[in-house]
Amino acid sequence: MKMALLYKPTICFPHKFCLDPPKSIPRSSITMKDSINNTNLNTIVDSSAAMEERKLPILLFDVMDTLVRDPFYHDIPDFFGMSMKELMECKHPTAWSEFEKGLIDEDELAKKFFKDGRHLDVEGLKDCMKRGYSYLDGIEDLLHALKLNNYEMHAFTNYPVWYQLIEDKLKLSTYLSWTFCSCATGKLKPDPDFYSEAFRHLQVEPESCIFVDDRIKNVEGAVSVGMVGLQFKGADELRQDLSLLGINISANELKYNWTSS
Template sequence: MNLDASLRMSMKELLDCKHPTAWIEFEKGLIDEVELERIFFKDGRKFDLEGLKSCVRDGYSYIEGVEELLSTLKDNGYEMHAFTNYPIWYRMIEEKLKLSSYLSWTFCSCILGKRKPDPLIYEEVLKHLDIEPQNCVFIDDTMKNVEAAKEAGINGIQFKNADSLQQDLSLLGVSFPSINTQKQEHKI
């Protein structure tokens, strides 16, 4: 995803002139798109919000092997949930990729009002799922989020690619037979 190109500036320029908390507030659902557009830049300049949304939408696709891995996990009875810092724009991603075919969009920051790696959100996830932390697997591409999950007692895996994820899950006892009719107790 090339957000800096859609805004016609380098990432350094963007970081220097964007509002310090607007995006985080948007991710937490504290402000809506109208307010995001109004305060996105510290100096109040206008920008192409629809172009930014298109850039976000166009920037998402399945990473090689991930859709097959999700399908196998679902077919083998594993319960999976999105645990994401996405703003309400997660709906655009859902519309494009149909992730709900494999998982529930249960833990979105824009709905919960909290973001990873806040320790409270991990506690909330465990309470909602009514599961012991050692029976839960958290997968994220950002190590600080994985470390926060581990601090909560949750098995954490840093995502690199589908093959390494399958290997890491196997080490945790997640099975990958083609069909398993028994419901597994792990939640991902």
């Protein structure tokens, strides 16, 4: 069955998408000689199973306000003693995005963060942000369950080299790889080239990727290149949306996974 556009408000499908996508793809093939005895044959079959199949779909997660609380909107205005409106009016219009793309370093950010050239306490800002990082409600449980079910997961985020502050505090790499960060690629969502670079790097078709982001424009960017897009509105709703796509992490499974780990 083919779907186009919207199946549910939080789920966006590319124009060519099957509701029953393949669960694995061939990774390699082996030829077994008739002379191999049964014991060796069983060993080869067992050990080659992981090599022959790669579990699909692959999950690509935005980080800020999808997995992790974003301190920029909650803590940073207070750090500067400003309202959000005042902060947005006096900060340089492109300095942060340049930092996210890896075009400038911390020293350059400090020099141009404010339009009027006032001093930026970089270390204080970093400490404030690190204090503000935390997993969103229910997210760590969900990531843990997905990891135990052998789903391949990658961060797909617009963020500067300070993503390491998140890693240092929350150990996000326990669950996923920091594979696609704008500071390394030089591209920002929703640039279609950023998404295309991801599925080329992963060596899968775009429809084998599920992209999750709280911002609909970024979800639409993923869908435009053929990925399946989910708009994040909370961990419970994300679990329901993943279930609709055949990724079912029930409450019982979740409890069992935690108590069995």
